[in-house]
Amino acid sequence: MNAHISLAMSAFALRQRLLNQQISPTSPNVDTVDETISVPKVPPSPDTSGTSKTRSPKKTRKTPNVQPLPSVDNESGNGVKGTLPGNLTLSTDNTVIPNSPNVTSRSPSPSIADDELLVKPAKALPVHLSNFKPSKSNYQKRKDGRILLKLRDGERLVILGSYGIRVKSGEITLNGAMLRISDRVHWVNAPHCHALPVLRCSNDASLELLPHPMAAGLRGLGRLSPQFRKLWNESDLSSSKSTTSPYPTFVILYTSADGPKKTMLQDLVSPPEWNRELAKLVDISSSKPSSFMITGPKSSGKSTFGKLLANRLITDQSSNSKRRVHRGVAVLDLDPGQPEYCVAGQVALVFLTEPVFSPSFCRPLPCPELQIVRSHALASISPASDPELYLEAAMDLMTHYRNALGRYPLIINTPGWIQGTGLDLLTSLITSSRPTEVLYMSESGPAEVVEALQESCRTTTFSTLPSQASQLASRTAAHLRSMQTMSYFHAEPQSSGAGGHWVQWNSKPLTTVPPWQVSYKGPGRGIFGIMCYDYQTPVNLLADAVNGTILGVVAVENVQAFRHPDEHAILPSDTTSDTMDIDRADEGPQKSISSSFSTLARDIIVTTPEGIPFIDTTNGTTLDPKFSHSLGLALVRGIDVKNGVLQLLTPLRLEKIEEITSRGWEVVLVSGKFDTPSWAYTEDLYYRAHEEVDDGADADETMDTGDDTGDISETENSNLAGPIDTIPVPWVEVLHGNQKRGIGSKVWRVRRDLGRVSNS
16 A cells, blocks of 8 residues: 555656755856855766766756666666666666555556656766866966866866966876976867867876967867867856956866767877886987887877877986986978878978977967978878878988987877888888887787888887777868868967967958968069979969969979989888988079079970969979978969969968078979868858857857868858858859759769779
């Protein structure tokens, strides 16, 4: 009888009974008015008993969601029923049924008809990211946005957004770097499209978190492209508008529920095998100059491991490092498709003096802490376009390292192309550069790749490491490359570098930026000519081919750079030249160099109908990397045929071009297989839509991730329908309503090495 009375309670009463037995802790609530934070509760850390439960603070304000208690066995498909308090059980389909010996099978549950109560399926619990528990004694927030923290040994923090770190006492580790007490502020950019760096306290420490003064400029690029939206801590923006506190550029994530909605947050995890290898490599480099080559398939963690190693080498201060007199690390970035320290389509030799805590699109230009010693333009995102040029450029950079930076450790990052010709390139690089260690970032083969690399490492130590755990990225490799290029063209270098900031971003469309007016006619023209890599454009179509595209800006140091086609051959595997005359361009009078260029121009340059000087490359001739180097990229905004002027957009400084001309060198623009800058064509449309639509951020948050060409998705196109209909935009195709593009209209991609694929 008692059982029937218990089951006769209303659905509302049963719901309240279940909810009262659940714990719903919330994340710290910061009072921005007071100097000190008040923290009522902190999400409990997960334990082995599984008795703790965490829910998002925002979800508790919505309609209550009945979930199984932590003690319930809620594994689907195991046929085991979970136990609820009292006389109820939870079946495998998550419905409440009686669980009393006094109730027989002939006593059905009462029908609750209109207010039927069903326990909803259990949702995934928030993942604990930080084990730091704030209190009044270890957490203080200032009115200017600064946060003072005191961490104990073993505590960790995961922070989303842009911020600065100043260590007041103790020692912390971040992205492999060991940061100690100093007045210097280390600036960090942590968007959730990459794994979030974890701040760990290895010794009791006090530190200060500062708002990032350049965060607004970088996030302002979201007005111009959907790819820059929903990357940071935008969830705090609505709450910050009603307070007097400054713009919140970062947020501490205690659980995954503290981040933006519908976002997969992942912290950066370094496997134990990586940590042991990092310690080993640091110990090796402390006793002698060493070079480490990182190889492996795509998305295996090569760049991540290389960044951890570089940060560790820069900040290491072990007692056995007496040999290291200078603080710095050289990096040979040989991945033109996903470069870490230069723009796409180039390879570069970089010198680092400070640890790196930001993705590549957050640091598009070099600075005193990240110097590009020398770089070469391949005009392609893959070495497959010209393997010979790729090897020549890599070996020239290696020679410069040995002559100028040989006393510093070297990290060589390679592409993820490990099959066919890509494997041949890797073995040639190993044989020619002779690194101290070769690391292969995969323990699952392919076996033929591992065997070939081991065969090349006859005098080099070869080892394998596990790949990085797979991540659910919100941006593809093509998107990240597009973001890096867009950030590069919107970056404005700063000469003063106040507060350690050497770059800021212009968040207005490139159509508002005055272009460079470069004359291409007459004896005093600004460029020597335009040449094409990998393909030969007909002379009468050159203007149409380069207009609206990205070109490489190359400084030619000597006429020998324009070599004979027979000289452009693949390097032999035993090319190990260690010496070269780096300052050879300064020798001899500059007048003789200029006269040689004038003589050469009459032999190799033809003129297009528009009067553009075109360097004939019919036989596949490219510039010799020994006598030329890349300056950067330029976007052709337009061609003024009447005045003989190229309109170029580039972040290069005028002083750099004047230095080139003062030495008697020439500037050549190189066209190739750079990605089409489709983001530049739609910037003005997105900007105007953002200005005209109050809730534009919600209207066009959908991004077309299925097409690497950067087409406007249907949702975004509907938001831009008004501006597009009134003002035509070059190179932009408008689709109305449910209109779709025809079959075969997308870019066709050529597959390489088809003959190496087994027919079986």
